[in-house]
Ligand code: PLP
């Protein structure tokens with residue numbers, strides 16, 4: 001639907017507290033084209049449609065990468081974003097991975113701020129549990145029929161207000177190991193944020209949802225022995241006051257996970273980033289999935305559907321004590337309620 005025939009979004013109609021992780025149209029998005037070896041001027045669009053050549057490389061050969069961020073409105077009314085330079089860096093790494101030009105960090109952050117400010121009435125009010133999701137997107141635009149990188153690119157950012165990614169929010173949910181599916185190859189594109197990884201996860205994800213699981217816990221594709229990640233989020237386990245998270249060549253380096261490792265250390269925990277054998281799941285006192293969309297989603301139980309084994313990670317159905325501490329601390333920093341000792345927060349509007 002184009003802006004012209006789309007009903008104007010009426011913010012009064014938005015029930016912020018019952019938003020899901022869906023798409024609500026907002027007023028504007030921002031765009032920048034890369035042509036003749038250079039980025040052009042930033043353009044503002046009120047249409048949520050894009051027009052691209054049918055032979056564009058993003059459509060045929062997956063020359064596409066994206067990012068995911070959130071803007072939070074604090075109790076003080078200020079709008080904050082979290083570690084945007086890390087998202088800029090990760091998009092640059094995605095660009096290197098699939099032969100696209102890098103979006104400079106300054107351009108990335110300027111466009112993120114512009115997209116938020118142009119739609120600031122869509123930043124959900126404090127206390128509703130909702131936030132403004134920010135989706136930067138880089139597309140190979142020019143026509144190719146041979147498998148080759150494009151010469152022209154579109155970098156754009158749209159925003160949309162969202163509620164929790166896992167509908168249960170901060171409540172433990174069951175996850176499934178499905179050994180018949182891989183998300184990414186050991187030396188493939190798992191460490192960058194390209195659409196193809198998500199395409200590979202769609203089928204097992206749908207099967208898992210249908211069976212009542214919130215996500216698939218992917219194992220390493222080569223040995224099927226070590227934990228990789230939980231669908232669209234990293235995995236962590238906790239035992240003996242230690243935060244343990246996988247080291248793998250096929251998982252996305254999560255900015256939330258990186259921050260939680262630091263927060264765990266700040267809370268006096270030990271931190272280990274290493275291979276986690278699936279059998280070790282039996283030994284964790286708590287476990288969770290973490291990411292921008294997922295925040296921390298505690299894990300109730302992991303069922304290995306092929307080996308017919310179950311690992312219980314919450315005996316009473318409640319989030320673990322340490323997961324709750326980590327969650328509260330991360331949220332408090334993001335909402336400006338705790339001192340930002342690591343300089344992670346950027347205020348978009350005073
Ligand atoms: N892993 C995958 C596959 C993801 O899609 C995401 C989401 O971006 C994450 C992990 C979490 O990363 P971040 O914390 O940077 O959002």
Ligand code: COI
Nearest residue numbers: 068069232291292293294
């Ligand atoms: C995010 O956490 O921002 C993500 O990008 C996950 C997603 C694919 C919804």
